[in-house]
Amino acid sequence: xxQMTQSPSSLSASVGDRVTxxxxxxxxxxxxxxxxxxxxxxAPKLLIHAASSLQSGVPSRFSGSGSGTDFxxxxxxxxxxxxxxxxxxxxxxxSYTFGQGTKLEIK
Amino acid sequence: xxxxxxxxxxxxxxxQTLTLTCTFSGFSLSTSGEGVGWIxxxxxxxxxxxxxxxxxxxxxxxxxxxxxxxxTKDTSKNQVVLTMTNMDPVDTATYYCAHTLxxxxxLFDYWGQGALVTVSS
Numbered sequence: 201x202x203q204m205t206q207s208p209s210s211l212s213a214s215v216g217d218r219v220t221x222x223x224x225x226x227x228x229x230x231x232x233x234x235x236x237x238x239x240x241x242x243a244p245k246l247l248i249h250a251a252s253s254l255q256s257g258v259p260s261r262f263s264g265s266g267s268g269t270d271f272x273x274x275x276x277x278x279x280x281x282x283x284x285x286x287x288x289x290x291x292x293x294x295s296y297t298f299g300q301g302t303k304l305e306i307k
Numbered sequence: 308x309x310x311x312x313x314x315x316x317x318x319x320x321x322x323q324t325l326t327l328t329c330t331f332s333g334f335s336l337s338t339s340g341e342g343v344g345w346i347x348x349x350x351x352x353x354x355x356x357x358x359x360x361x362x363x364x365x366x367x368x369x370x371x372x373x374x375x376x377x378x379t380k381d382t383s384k385n386q387v388v389l390t391m392t393n394m395d396p397v398d399t400a401t402y403y404c405a406h407t408l409x410x411x412x413x414l415f416d417y418w419g420q421g422a423l424v425t426v427s428s
């Protein structure tokens with residue numbers, strides 16, 4: 201199985217900050233990487249697919265990069281509605297593994 | 308627009324079989340590239356992918372749960388059914404179904420609201 205490891209597990213930041221979350225795959229996954237945002241009590245929402253493609257309707261302050269084993273999700277200027285938990289997911293192998301999540305909290 | 312909704316029991320006993328139904332609209336599972344997947348999330352924990360079914364009846368299962376899962380579709384009813392045998396308290400989770408679009412990369416782009424299933428005697 202491909203393991204996905206996110207860092208950090210939690211992060212405190214302020215409105216307006218630039219934030220970066222990292223996801224590392226245990227083996228190469230090319231660009232088969234998605235990012236999701238999940239708010240408490242809600243279903244996950246797809247933000248980024250194919251490592252860097254912004255899903256329709258997602259604000260442009262979200263961006264993704266990376267290929268192979270190392271990926272990042274960047275929020276250029278945090279807004280109040282961005283405080284949530286973020287997950288990466290690989291779709292290179294049909295185990296579709298998720299990372300353990302990064303909880304983004306208000307400082 | 309695409310919508311999905313999970314339905315099924317909220318409480319099951321250990322060793323019982325869980326049957327969940329995903330009823331969807333806005334797409335057809337007879338259309339090339341379309342699929343429906345199931346993902347679960349134990350309280351306070353991370354997401355775990357369970358199973359995926361494509362328009363051509365290609366079925367994929369989590370390697371760790373493969374022998375307990377079955378996914379089927381009823382195209383005429385716009386439904387996908389997941390069964391999980393031999394339920395255990397550790398299977399207590401919110402179960403989500405999600406629309407999956409494949410065009411080289413499989414995307415889980417629309418999700419249902421989730422259904423909480425508790426396993427307890």
